[in-house]
Amino acid sequence: MSHRTHCVHRGGHGDLPELTAAGVTVRLGDRTVLDSVDLRAAGGRVTGLLGPNGSGKTTLLHVLAGLRRPDAGEVQVGGADLRSLPDRRRARTLALVEQHAATTVDLTVREVVTLGRLPHRGRLGGAARDTRGAEVVEDVLAMVGLAPLAERPWGTLSGGERQRAHLGRTLAQEPEVLLLDEPTNHLDLGQQLRFLSLVRELGLTAVAALHDLELAAAYCDDVVVLDAGRVRGAGPVDAALTARLLAEVYGVEASLAPHPRLARPHLVWDGPRGEGTA
Template structure:
């Protein structure tokens, strides 16, 4: 899916939390959405998904159609949003949770024509062995994998992930981002770990106080001056000896200086 953010702006509580964002994440690639807490990452994802409506500007897809002009069912099929606080208290099995991603494909008779979509999503998210487990028995990391599977079950053209590596151990973080990178689906993922973004993203958008501070390949964007300006930290940017990707080495704050 082609995605363009055109002067996208939104206010919450009288404050501009997304302010004039112009960006074109590359189609079929993984874009990292970066920035400190409160920068506007979650709000931006919700605007792109059509969950929130912009006060100014638009989210455009493909031939310039505004996301908010798409029929709700079409939008639900084409765009999947994995939010940071995805919870369920219903007594469901993992398979039933993942099957919720197929709701947009159900017919008037309640039938989903693709019976294998849930199995494919579970396998892709490395959660197939959890299929018959009760949702309530899962650990935080297992739940995160199941939420990813539910998003994949939608078979979206645009995948939006809000902190998808939360609750995952290092191995699971690396596996998940490698998998998402290789999907070939246009994906925007809000990430806090800059080194994960540098390792797996082909493009990053860096937000600061609701505005776009920088955009481009991590090698071009994640440089010491930007890290100092946006995050208020000192760092050296090194080169990974195997991949050539940027590796960020943060400096310990000087004594008596608060972050």
């Protein structure tokens, strides 16, 4: 998945919109899922959305994607209120890769990726106006490493292959902002590294919900850490992921340290907080 294409990549960071959330609150009955959450994802940078299970990461991604209206607060992309954007423009600006990739229709891999071109077609759904569609689909299939499987039925794919196909569908939208909900869940270690390397190479404004803090340290520029629906830390990775924050949010004795071989930090952990050493 190292191939890079002009069809999807947008170029310099100055050309890419910033995604922001201000005071976002979401309630489910008497439970507050998100409590006055602020988030800033700078143009062309990868922002990791971190936090324990149940901290509100998926709910926040759905708000950022415009799939859920918050009870309070607003989301802006490129300085415009997300809710004010027409549906087609929103679909060409933001794209979400869901945590559980599924479809009930037995499409081929190529057909799944081609679904991403719908926002670029005429109002009546005609493909004639999407003059670049076939080229983009072929480029994207190569990018996500599925060109050899393009004619394979969806039902025959492994979990990791399905996840890559859905990333391909998302990239075929040619978004400027990429939202990812636990995108490495069904991938083995090598696929995880290639997947996140591709996300970085694309140069898009990206927000990725991740469980693995080591992957977050390796591939994210910035992080926002949620805990029980509130932001507990935010900023560049090495400044935000402090030993104190990791202890308070995750209950572990851990800290970031320079990687012994690569120009990036990595996570050094001792164990659950309070655990004695042997």
